[in-house]
Amino acid sequence: MTDDLSRRDFLHASGLGLTSVGALLSQAGRPYRPEPGKRIRMAVVGGGFGTQFQWHEHPDCDVVAVTDLRSDRRARLQKVYGCKTAYDSLEDMAVKARDVDAVAVFSGALDHVKHTKLCMERGWHVVSAVPACFTLAEAEALKELKERTGLRYMLAETSWYRQAAILARALHRKGAFGRVFYTEAEYYHDRGDLKKLASDKKSRFFDPDGSHSWRWGFPPMHYPTHSLGFVPGVTGERVTRVSCLGWGTGDHPYLTDNAYGNRFWNEASIMQTDNGGMVRCNVFWLCAAHGERAQWFGDRASLYMTKGGLHDTQLRFRTKGDTPTMFDLPEQSGGEIAVPRYWESDMLPEAMRHQSGHGDSHTFISAEFINALLEDREPEIDVYEALAVTVPGIVAHQSANRDGEQLAVPQFRSPK
Numbered sequence: 001m002t003d004d005l006s007r008r009d010f011l012h013a014s015g016l017g018l019t020s021v022g023a024l025l026s027q028a029g030r031p032y033r034p035e036p037g038k039r040i041r042m043a044v045v046g047g048g049f050g051t052q053f054q055w056h057e058h059p060d061c062d063v064v065a066v067t068d069l070r071s072d073r074r075a076r077l078q079k080v081y082g083c084k085t086a087y088d089s090l091e092d093m094a095v096k097a098r099d100v101d102a103v104a105v106f107s108g109a110l111d112h113v114k115h116t117k118l119c120m121e122r123g124w125h126v127v128s129a130v131p132a133c134f135t136l137a138e139a140e141a142l143k144e145l146k147e148r149t150g151l152r153y154m155l156a157e158t159s160w161y162r163q164a165a166i167l168a169r170a171l172h173r174k175g176a177f178g179r180v181f182y183t184e185a186e187y188y189h190d191r192g193d194l195k196k197l198a199s200d201k202k203s204r205f206f207d208p209d210g211s212h213s214w215r216w217g218f219p220p221m222h223y224p225t226h227s228l229g230f231v232p233g234v235t236g237e238r239v240t241r242v243s244c245l246g247w248g249t250g251d252h253p254y255l256t257d258n259a260y261g262n263r264f265w266n267e268a269s270i271m272q273t274d275n276g277g278m279v280r281c282n283v284f285w286l287c288a289a290h291g292e293r294a295q296w297f298g299d300r301a302s303l304y305m306t307k308g309g310l311h312d313t314q315l316r317f318r319t320k321g322d323t324p325t326m327f328d329l330p331e332q333s334g335g336e337i338a339v340p341r342y343w344e345s346d347m348l349p350e351a352m353r354h355q356s357g358h359g360d361s362h363t364f365i366s367a368e369f370i371n372a373l374l375e376d377r378e379p380e381i382d383v384y385e386a387l388a389v390t391v392p393g394i395v396a397h398q399s400a401n402r403d404g405e406q407l408a409v410p411q412f413r414s415p416k
């Protein structure tokens with residue numbers, strides 16, 4: 001919210017009072033403050049999703065190298081980031097590249113820990129695509145790697161920086177919900193085309209040589225971060241136990257012939273958190289719905305994301321009893337508020353104040369990682385948060401394979 005006009009528009013749209021809006025905006029995240037004289041030299045691995053971030057728009061960052069195994073994707077990376085230097089592989093880059101500070105690892109989901117290890121042992125900070133890891137052994141290894149090297153690690157989790165999630169986090173920090181005792185978080189990735197795509201050799205389920213890509217048959221709960229980003233990412237809770245069920249039809253090679261032995265299109269779980277809270281967390285690949293969304297239930301107020309689409313514009317809320325000031329709407333017990341357009345606020349450097357992918361989260365992820373390096377601090381989604389949004393899903397899939405048996409979730413906490 002940079003000028004009077006946009007602030008007035010926002011106030012009008014939301015029906016909020018000035019004091020309340022000012023507090024929410026100022027508590028929603030740190031403002032960008034330039035660090036004179038410092039610059040970050042960034043490399044990018046992976047020319048698919050890895051082309052969708054804004055490292056190059058940050059005023060204190062240069063993309064100095066890119067790499068992909070595929071020449072078409074290397075060229076795409078070079079074009080997007082205006083970068084002259086491209087390597088044939090990360091392995092090649094690790095041998096030859098000089099003057100790199102940090103790497104964005106956007107290779108396929110099974111390679112994240114392997115590639116993060118290669119980078120960190122080379123002395124490079126890492127921001128990794130989700131999920132953080134695929135197995136519990138990898139989770140251990142990632143924590144050990146980060147603590148041994150002392151380098152910065154961030155997970156590029158998009159639901160964490162959806163504009164609605166930023167507001168929910170700010171409200172929670174204000175104590176607006178009272179005690180959050182139940183959260184529903186869901187990620188549905190089906191555009192009604194999954195079965196069609198699964199027989200289309202040009203789709204994301206196939207590599208260029210016609211073999212199955214890592215996405216083929218991927219167990220839903222091994223991709224839990226777009227749901228769980230709304231839990232540690234908003235309330236700070238840790239999932240301690242999980243029971244999960246899976247649904248599969250057994251009539252498609254996606255489920256009968258995949259590298260993971262996965263039998264499920266969709267998985268639904270109930271989780272317990274370390275403050276006694278309950279979470280219903282779903283990941284579905286085959287269903288008539290699409291998006292990432294959550295709703296948080298407190299004993300003073302509750303908040304509902306109305307849509308899980310690209311740009312969420314409204315939130316619904318309910319308040320009760322002794323919570324008249326939560327949304328500065330004392331006479332109402334429920335209603336709708338506009339989601340603040342944080343992407344045009346001073347939380348981002350000026351050049352990055354535009355809409356971006358996954359609910360306007362991409363510029364926030366890009367800026368937060370670079371800012372953390374400039375300010376010599378841990379990024380907001382550090383290795384412990386990364387594991388808190390990834391590991392419960394790994395255990396959930398184990399539970400689904402055991403008909404919903406409730407299982408303990410290992411904790412990966414900071415030693416500090």
Ligand SMILES: NC(=O)c1ccc[n+]([C@@H]2O[C@H](COP(=O)([O-])OP(=O)(O)OC[C@H]3O[C@@H](n4cnc5c(N)ncnc54)[C@H](O)[C@@H]3O)[C@@H](O)[C@H]2O)c1
Nearest residue numbers: 046048049067068069070089090106107108109129130158
């Ligand atoms: N909302 C989100 O957060 C979101 C959305 C989409 C994808 N993703 C994640 O982003 C990652 C990338 O997704 P994608 O769809 O582009 O996957 P992809 O499999 O299409 O692309 C991965 C790329 O990495 C390259 N690569 C693999 N090993 C390499 C190496 N050793 N050196 C150089 N390049 C190498 C491959 O050639 C490939 O082009 C995935 O892990 C996915 O889970 C996250």
